[in-house]
Amino acid sequence: MQLIRYMRSSLAYQLITMIFLVVVIFLIISVVLTRGIMTRAMLRNTERTLNYLVSDNIRSIQNRLEQIQGRAQDILSLIHTRTLPDEEPEADPAIAAFLHDMLKRNPEIESVYLAYDKDLVPQNPGARGYYINLGKFTILDLNRLGIDFRNRDWFQIPQLTKKEHWSEPWFDADGKKLMITSYSLPIYGDNVDEVIGIIRLDIALSALQRKVISSNHQHQGSAILISHSGRILVHEDESKLLNETIFSLAEEDNDILLRQIGKDMLAGKHDFVKLSETGGSSQWICYAPLVLNNWSLGIIFNEKDIFRDLNTLLLILTLFLIGGFLAIAIIISYMAWRINSPLRQLAAATYSIGQGDFEVDVPLSTSFNEIRYLSNAIVNMRDSLRLYMADLLSTTAAKNRIESELRIASLVQKNLIPQNNDQTRLFPGLRVFGILEPAKDIGGDLFDYFRLDESRFCFVIADVLGNGLVAAMTMIVVNTLIRTKARTAGSLKQLLLDVNNYLCETQSESNFVTAIIGMIDLRTGLMEYSNAGHVPMYLRKVGRHLVKYGETQSTALGIFPDIEVETRTLQLDLGDTVILFTDGITEAMSKAEAFFGEQRLELLIQDLHNPEPETIVKSILNSVRDFTDQNKQTDDTTILVIEYLHPMVRI
């Protein structure tokens, strides 16, 4: 089954099938058309030929019949020159001599009868038969033999009809089994309305049969000659002669059509018609009458004989088309094999290339240009792929190395950020929670908090311009700087100035930093802070009251040296919560390209009920995540929340 399905989907099979269909359609059309056109033409030709053949045969038979009739007239003429004797004498010697001579010169005449009706002729010239038997001229006296011939057909019919008459053939039963037909010519007495005697000439039918049969043999048709009562006189089946009539044949086969044809033949018609089919083969008959004796001659032709040449032609045509089709099928199979063979090799080679084997040989030797182009293209592809793969390998190695280093950098950066634990012990009176989610492996945001001295807590949140490695490096620098300088700077203001100056001096590519740095006196809750170009800061009072601190106390750090820096101070009450974040929160973008914005953030914070810092951070973060189209999140996200619980009671 699989092989058959494979065969069916092959190019050769489909081509051959299509061609076969076309060939069959053409074959059917051509056979039908040729047969239709040629059949009519050949039937017309056959009809013409048979008409000619029938007429020719009839002419030939009638010539013979006319000769016989002529001989009878000769006898009649002779009789008229003789005077009838007074009483029945011996045969008239002059007539006997004449007939003897005639019989010798016309061997087809079997016998001559010269018979008078003794009741109509007072002189009674007698009734005699003349024939040559075994070379001996014999005269038969019918009256002396006591034979009453006057109610025999040959005498009675012409006597009653007063017309010459050709008899129904009959067997001359003298051992020769000759079929005889007799021509009877009336002899009129003084009263021209009275037939007093008959001249009868017998001829063997075989003389006529031979003419028909011999002239037809070469044409493959079979002749049928019927008498005026339909009796079969000539037929290819000799057992039917005289035994059958055309109507008895029709009766035996229950053939109504044949009976009608027989009636038409007897009626003196001529026609060319199809006979009833017998045993699957059709026959045609062409018939015409013999006017002299009302017989009818037909020639029967087998349709397969008529159409033999046509059928042969159609057979040859069919064989040619089938042969042509087979030849085309073989050629197509061969060509398909020749095309398929390199194609299969190419397919195998391409598969190997696909599997990474760039050393595989691609076959190039083929006589088809198209396949050669394909081979060349595959070779090109293989070579290009080999180079590309080599490039890819080195690039991938480099990328892996960079990624590995970035992972380390990211780890370093993460380690710089304080972990949200042990806060109470480190920062008595405070609860702190921060989070930094870089947009990439490493980020430019920063938050940090640490204990500056016994009573002071320092916190910072910053955003380095850009992101990536440079921003991360800057962030590390800034972080380290703040951690280092915070203890030595003396004041928050100085710390900011130092950081700004350092960034300006190092002239790094990404030294633009916004930040909020603050210090909380743990004993008093007094918080000093400064906003250097950073987004606003919120203070959530107990009872959900939210205060926004949007004013900046200086420009962003690292742009201009020697900037003016101010600080602000505010008193934290018990339960106050400071909320710091970077622009990654407020500028987070939705699918509809809307910013998360400060208003949404404010509402969110206000709605929280007695939150801890961690709760606030996670609420903001979740809300931003829900809002944001992750594909458009390109900025780092950083939140730092500090809750002032109570003043430090123990130093």
Add this chain to the structure above:
Amino acid sequence: MKLRSRTLVCLMLSIVVLFLLLSCRKKTDTSDGDSRSDAVATADTSGLITVRFRPQWLHQAQFAGVYVAHAKGIYRDYGLNVIIQDGGPDYPAAKSLRDGDSEFVSLFLLTAMAQADEGLRLVNVAQVSQRSSFMIAAKQSSGIREPKDLNGRKVGLWYSDFREIALLFLQKNNVEAEIIPVDWTINLLLSDAIDALNVMRYNEYHQLMQAGLDPEEMTVFEMADHGLNIPEDGIYCTREFYNFNPKLARDFGEATMDGWLYAINNPEEALDIVMDIMRRSYIPANRPHQRWMLNVQRDVILARPEMVGKLEESVFNTAKGMLIDHAGMKVPVSFREFVANAVD
């Protein structure tokens, strides 16, 4: 020449048939082929009694019962060795009986009854026909539709048999026709030399059909339909022979009727037998015609199922009356004398 030849050939054929029959029955007595004047039949060494039968016409299905009884061994079962002789115009059956050339013949009823005038007393051992097949046929194209249309026409009647019935028919219908004595062919009617012709339904009527005339193209007057239903074929032997061999004669009649019943029940086999004997006798024959003849004979034989093979006295008397009134019968025969079964 025709006549001379026919005589010669029939003689030869008789000898051939005789030879064939005798060679088939090796133990049959072969000494009495031609002149059996002795009225007493004697058995040969095999126990079979040889008798000769001559039909009143050429071999054809009209006598199928005889050929079938012969071929199927029915005669032999009755202890009979039957030699079938040729019939026809050259061998008048009645003459053959008179001359002692045959023991049994087939004859028309009227012909058989009329033999008494010729001094030949016959006994009917089987009445094959129960209904007349005799009729007068004309072409419709001649305008003949009713019996009166035959007035002034040429009517062909056989010169030998049945003239009385035909003439009686014409007389009963007040027809004055020109009677043309004819031989036994149908050609006069076909060639329009005459206007009407007497025919037998089983033979000439169908010959006309086989010459292209459809039944609807012909007008026929059936004698049976005109009060002239005199049945035809019967099997006869001489009174003298019967007196000496009553059982044998009755056996022959019964065997013949058995043959007929077999033929009726097995028509195609019977036709094979008929065609065979016709072919061997060089008689032109075709099977459809013989089949027609056999079918008509079947209807004729079974026309009165209770009378198969028997002659009814009333029928006999009708025929006798007709012979006396119209054929000048001088020596009337009695039914008891004429019919084998009535004698017993």
